[in-house]
Each structure stands twice: as structure tokens, then as C-alpha cells.
Amino acid sequence: MKKRYLVIAVAFISATSPLFAQKNTPKPNPLKQTVQLTIESRFAAMTELSDQIWAFEEIAFQEFKSAAALSAYAEELGFKVTRGVGEIPTAFVAEYGSGSPIIGIMGEFDGLPGLSQNKVPFKSPLHEDAPGHGCGHNLFGVASLSAAGAIKDLIAEGKIKGTIRFYGTPAEEKFFGKLWMLRAGLMDDVDIMMDWHPEDQTKTDVQKGLALVDFIVEFNGQAAHASADPWNGRSASDALELYTNGINYFREHVKPTVRMHYHIQDGGQVVNVVPDYSRLWVRVRDTSREGLMPVWKQVEKMAEGAAILANVSHKVTLVSGVHEILVNRSGSVAMQTNLEALGPITYTEEEQSFAKKIQEATGKPQIGLVSVIKPLEETLEHSMGGSTDVGDVSWVVPTIRMTATTAPNGTPWHSWAVVASGGMSIGHKGMGYAAKALAMTMVDLYQNETLRNEIKAEFKAKKGDYVYKGIVPDGPPPLNVGY
Secondary structure, X not given: OHHHHHHHHHHHHHHOOOOOOOOOOOOOOHHHHHHHHHHHHOHHHHHHHHHHHHHHOOOOOOOHHXXXXXXXXXXXXXXXXXXXXXXXXXXXXXXXXOOOOEEEEEEOOOOEOOOOOOOOOOOXXXXXXXXXXXXXXXXXXXXXXXXXXHHHHHHHOOOOOOEEEEEEOOOOOOOOOHHHHHHOOOOOOOOEEEEEEEEOOOEEOOOOOOEEEEEEEEEEOEOEEOOOOHHHOEOHHHHHHHHHHHHHHHHHHOOOOOEEEEEXXXXXXXXXXXXXXEEEEEEEEEOOHHHHHHHHHHHHHHHHHHHHHHOOEEEEEEEEEEOOOOOOHHHHHHHHHHHHHHOOOOXXXXXXXXXXXXXXXXXXXXXXXXXXXXXXXXXXXXXXXOOOOHHHHHOOOOEEEEEEEOOOOOOOOOOHHHHHHHXXXXXXXXXXXXXXXXXXXXHHHHXXXXXXXXXXXXXXXXXXXXXXXOXXXXXXXXXXXXX
């Protein structure tokens, strides 16, 4: 009878784990069980680190405290850390082991301007007009590094062979720091790369997202008194308005998959001066780089037309651009198997109540948190959504991706609501879950040479004869440009 009670107790503890509900698997992999236990044992340290990064509130290329905290934790875990890679002070690589296979995993840690938020389910800035982690990147880097740490322990104990490498990748939200890391050749020798992202659902990510390009357009004219002698002025603001009108008229004549955005950064300073300078940030997207290129070039040309109409000069400056994701289905099947083995994340009544209050505050159906593990999706030819510099990585090394629930279902992303969720237990649980799923999938990659070969063969076939070239300007990264 005592043995029976022990079995029941163990089953109860597993089913009520604070991070997720564990499914019974017919033949559990002991190394996968080990990495799960390792991550559980470090969960308190992970939470403390993610909360530190959450509070640092640092934006692209300015993540000095966040990078320092992550790299210090990597050294504490036993990694050899190389800082300041790719000409970026906040980029680093943490490595352990030797030889093949080399498995990489990426982590981001930059925030977004103007999204500072308290850990409450209503809009309440922690620091007025300060940045905040509206994309959950305070969780991203910590989960990935923790997964790498669990694998590092297996290598140190001789249970698997090869190299584990964590990439601390800054500036994903604006400048796309991975582009400069790729340009420096830092990922050229990686066999397979792992990636995840905070989301409002838990799944294997097999959609391509959008290719993108960013550029700045500046107009220069002649200042004059707006009332006394406006005929002596040549308005840079007129050129800006003509240009944005042109972009908006052009929307009728592009394919439905195209997205065009602009942000006016300087339209003139005062009303009684004909402005001699204006500036806007322009972004063009499409579901593939082939579709992106002609639209990008046309929108650039339109700036010249606006300058001619307003009798001013103009300048176009490339910021950077990213490719769409090259999806790897072979690796995704392995990830899906591990998500199904883990099962969905479980939540307390308090967490569901917090989630529903956020949904109420943002005008969404009050259904709470969703973490159901759905079947593996089909990869759509024209999947919409956002863009990421992970796309560029996926054209250099085969990449496996997932998302984990870190905010309530339907939450507006890049908003205060994501910041609030990422600073409390909802975000923490998603972070711990992602670390486990990533580490379990990496166990498969180290143990299964056939799987690695299938992933590489699919990558080679899909890439074909395309030679990757990053959409990045010559010269060093724009470290001090800001938003």
C-alpha cells in the first residue's frame, strides 16, 4: 500500500507543477528529464534575472546593464563569454564544449520606447515616457541562456558530445543586431540554431513572417518667415507631405501582402517658420524579399519626386532590412513532439483573473490565458504578422522556432499589457516552459544524427542556389542613432 501511495503522490506533484502539466510518455528520455529538473532548480535565479532586465528598460544598442547581467550569468553557469562581438558593445557569445555538432541558441533583451509599465492589469507607467519590454525580451534571453546552461551541464558530465553556443543578440526591435553578427561570420559554423519568442499562445512556429526594409528620408530646403516673406522659403515640410501622400496613393497599387509604414520624426519646429528640414522613417514589408525589392525601390524613387515638386533636395539613408523566415519543417516536427510531451502551461485563479482584467482593459474577449498545444500548422505561402532578424539567421543556418504563452490571449503586442505580464508570474511561467522545450529539443539534436542530417538536407534544398546577402549598410552598426 505504501508503494501505491508513493506513485499517486508523484503523479500529483507532476500534474500540479507550477510551470506546466506533464503528460505521461511511454519511453521518457532520461536526458530530457534531466534538463527539465535542471531548469526547475534554476527557476528562481531565472526569474530574478528576467525581472532585473525588465526593470532596466533599455532600448536598441543601449542594453548595457541587460547584456552585462546575462553575460555574467553565463559565466556563472560555466560558459566562456566573448563580449562586444560584431562591433556591438552589447552583443556577446557564450560557448561551452568542443567539436560537432555545434548547436546555437539566440536570446534578445532590448525594450521599446515609451512602454514603461507597472505590474498591474491596467495602464500605469512605472516611469513616465520610459521604455518597457512590450515584446517580452526580458524573458527571451533568460530562457534561451537557461536552456543552453542545461545542455552545457550534460556536455560537462560527458552525457552528450559537441558544442553549445548562446548568442546574446541586441537591437532586434529597430536596427536588427543579428545582421552585423552575421556579417562578422559569427554563425557560419553552427549546425542548427534554436529560437523562441514570447507570445499569447504556445506552439511550434512554422510561419515565415515578413521581409522588411527600413530607410530614412530627409528633405532640405530654405527657411523663411512664414508670413512676412514665405516666397523666399522652400519648405521641407511640403516635400514631406507630398511624399507621404504619394505613399498613401501607392497603397492602391501594391499586392495585399505588402505593408508600408512611416513615422514623421521632424516636420518642422514652429508654425511661423517655413521649415528648411524634415525627416521621416519609412518601412516597407512583404512576405518575401522578392516581393519586397521592387516596392522598396519604388517608394525610394518617390522621395525624389516629392523633392522636385517642393523644390528642395533630399537624401535617402538605408537603416537595415531583414529576410522572411526560411522554415525548417524537419526540425519543427521534433519541437512539436517535445511541446506535446510537456503539455500546456497551467495557471492559478489569480493569474487567470489578472489576464481577464488585461483583456477587459484592452477591449478583448475575457477568456484568460490560453496554452493549448495544437497540432503542427501548415506553413502558409503568405503568412502575415511581424518581422524579425531571425529571418536572416535562418538563411545562414537551419533554424527551429517556437513560441510560449507569456501574455493573455489577444493581448495587443508592443503594448503596456505585455510589459505588465512579462514582469510577473504569467511571463515567468512561459519563460520556464520555453527553456524546457528548447533544451529537450536540443537533446534530440545532439543524440540523433539522422535528425540533424534531415534538417540540414531540407535547409539545403529550400535555400537552393540563393546566396545570402544582408540588407545592411556599409560601416559600423548605428550605435548612437537612437529612435
